[in-house]
Amino acid sequence: MAASELAPDWLAYPGDVNALRPAEWAAGVDRARDGELTVQGLPVTALAKEFGTPLFVLDEDDFRARARGFKEAFDEAFAPLCGGVDVYYAGKAFLSIEVARWVTEEGLRLDTCSGGELAVARRAGVPPRNLGLHGNNKSVAEIEAALELGIGRIVVDSLDELGRVAAVAARLGRTAPVMLRLTPGVHAHTHEFIATAHEDQKFGLSLAAGAADDAAAGEGAPAGGAGGAGTGADGSAPPSWGPFDASPAAAAVARALADPALELLGVHCHIGSQIFEAEGFNLAAERLIGFLAAVRAHHGVELGELDLGGGYGIAYTAEDAPRPPAELAASMADVVRAATARHGLAVPRISIEPGRAIAGPSTFTLYEAGVRKTVTVDTDSGTARRRYVSVDGGMSDNARPVLYDADYTAVLASRVTDAEPIISRVVGKHCESGDIVVRNVYLPEDVAAGDLLAVPATGAYCWALSSNYNYLGRPAVVAVRGGAARTIIRRETEDDLLARDMGA
Numbered sequence: 001m002a003a004s005e006l007a008p009d010w011l012a013y014p015g016d017v018n019a020l021r022p023a024e025w026a027a028g029v030d031r032a033r034d035g036e037l038t039v040q041g042l043p044v045t046a047l048a049k050e051f052g053t054p055l056f057v058l059d060e061d062d063f064r065a066r067a068r069g070f071k072e073a074f075d076e077a078f079a080p081l082c083g084g085v086d087v088y089y090a091g092k093a094f095l096s097i098e099v100a101r102w103v104t105e106e107g108l109r110l111d112t113c114s115g116g117e118l119a120v121a122r123r124a125g126v127p128p129r130n131l132g133l134h135g136n137n138k139s140v141a142e143i144e145a146a147l148e149l150g151i152g153r154i155v156v157d158s159l160d161e162l163g164r165v166a167a168v169a170a171r172l173g174r175t176a177p178v179m180l181r182l183t184p185g186v187h188a189h190t191h192e193f194i195a196t197a198h199e200d201q202k203f204g205l206s207l208a209a210g211a212a213d214d215a216a217a218g219e220g221a222p223a224g225g226a227g228g229a230g231t232g233a234d235g236s237a238p239p240s241w242g243p244f245d246a247s248p249a250a251a252a253v254a255r256a257l258a259d260p261a262l263e264l265l266g267v268h269c270h271i272g273s274q275i276f277e278a279e280g281f282n283l284a285a286e287r288l289i290g291f292l293a294a295v296r297a298h299h300g301v302e303l304g305e306l307d308l309g310g311g312y313g314i315a316y317t318a319e320d321a322p323r324p325p326a327e328l329a330a331s332m333a334d335v336v337r338a339a340t341a342r343h344g345l346a347v348p349r350i351s352i353e354p355g356r357a358i359a360g361p362s363t364f365t366l367y368e369a370g371v372r373k374t375v376t377v378d379t380d381s382g383t384a385r386r387r388y389v390s391v392d393g394g395m396s397d398n399a400r401p402v403l404y405d406a407d408y409t410a411v412l413a414s415r416v417t418d419a420e421p422i423i424s425r426v427v428g429k430h431c432e433s434g435d436i437v438v439r440n441v442y443l444p445e446d447v448a449a450g451d452l453l454a455v456p457a458t459g460a461y462c463w464a465l466s467s468n469y470n471y472l473g474r475p476a477v478v479a480v481r482g483g484a485a486r487t488i489i490r491r492e493t494e495d496d497l498l499a500r501d502m503g504a
């Protein structure tokens with residue numbers, strides 16, 4: 001057989017259909033001598049038997065190593081500049097009480113984005129000063145909970161919210177430590193729904209003059225452009241920078257500095273997610289440092305903290321080539337060094353917020369294959385066959401293909417085979433034709449009901465986005481450490497599914 005016309009350009013016909021590409025798998029994953037997939041030596045058939053399928057299998061050592069790896073790489077690159085970096089693990093990627101403890105043990109802090117995530121952190125005993133709270137519409141109750149806990153920072157997203165935080169802090173007789181989330185006008189190369197620093201989306205305070213109706217009017221006295229020239233990461237023109245005090249970002253700084261209930265720590269940006277090029281991160285850093293210089297010129301204050309967000313891409317398929325944290329850190333440190341020197345600023349304390357790059361590759365999803373079907377499809381040169389393999393989960397445990405057109409790969413996990421590869425689509429069991437787990441993958445022709453399939457890189461935004469669609473219970477998550485597996489989140493039962501239904 002040969003390559004299928006139905007395969008996308010990036011998908012090569014496999015030389016060995018049983019091979020694992022290391023970039024896609026946790027470090028502890030391998031094939032045993034008999035060919036079965038193992039994690040830290042544990043065969044997947046044993047895991048499926050003990051814990052059932054679908055199952056999230058998380059290599060805890062891999063997760064911890066990636067967390068530590070970010071901390072060490074960024075500390076090393078920034079040590080000469082500002083002593084080190086605070087790495088906030090973005091809990092939205094995947095959070096449980098154990099995970100909150102692991103990141104704390106590995107020297108990271110924790111970024112939460114709701115009262116629920118904050119509750120997990122609290123239950124895990126994360127020191128409150130190590131916590132951040134994000135979100136574009138935090139409720140009064142969430143702000144209260146954060147302040148009463150003694151949270152390290154609240155990242156404020158809008159002028160409205162700044163007022164809300166100040167009012168709650170004043171009422172509680174506390175000072176709220178705040179960062180301001182700014183949108184530096186960088187449009188990162190990623191899916192539209194996960195790009196977050198361009199102008200026309202809901203997050204953050206714009207650096208552009210007159211960007212919003214509630215920005216303070218610039219009463220003359222321009223203090224220099226906020227971010228300097230340059231183009232967006234996609235080559236588009238930057239927003240037009242106006243007088244410093246005409247942007248929502250500048251208005252927020254003025255309000256925060258003037259309000260005794262607020263302690264303004266610094267500024268923050270997050271340009272998007274699943275990003276590979278350093279340019280977008282670097283451009284955002286330059287613009288924010290330009291903004292810090294304008295703040296100093298205008299207010300005589302040097303803000304001490306700069307958070308450059310998360311967004312580092314990972315390998316889902318052969319198409320993706322992530323860069324190691326050390327490279328990202330070195331290039332970011334160069335930009336921070338040069339930009340602060342150019343403006344004569346002391347280097348602020350830097351923080352970053354990786355989520356996917358820590359959790360994503362640590363985990364694979366184990367499914368049991370069920371029914372198959374093969375279709376014949378018209379192509380430019382005739383017809384081609386495509387195999388559909390249905391598994392026992394689907395869009396309820398991995399919504400990313402449906403939401404973002406995300407690509408994944410899969411392997412036959414319970415055995416190896418000499419069968420020919422056939423272009424296949426792994427689909428779920430939901431009542432939707434769009435319920436696709438892996439859109440394009442060469443699987444062995446002989447994959448059959450009862451085989452186990454493993455889909456790698458499902459540690460971020462899969463369990464976190466999971467649902468009970470069609471009344472499927474959410475899968476368990478098992479963590480493997482020291483060659484032993486234990487449940488960290490149990491599978492939902494039928495009783496769980498019915499527990500909140502108030503019918504008789």
Ligand code: LLP
Pocket residue numbers: 090092093111134194270272273274309310311312353354355356357400404460461
């Ligand atoms: N910081 C902030 C303020 C964020 O909003 C996010 C992600 C992160 C950090 C972490 O980004 P990461 O390093 O994980 O890329 N559900 C989408 C991704 C949404 C990202 C939301 N914010 C997906 O599955 O691709």
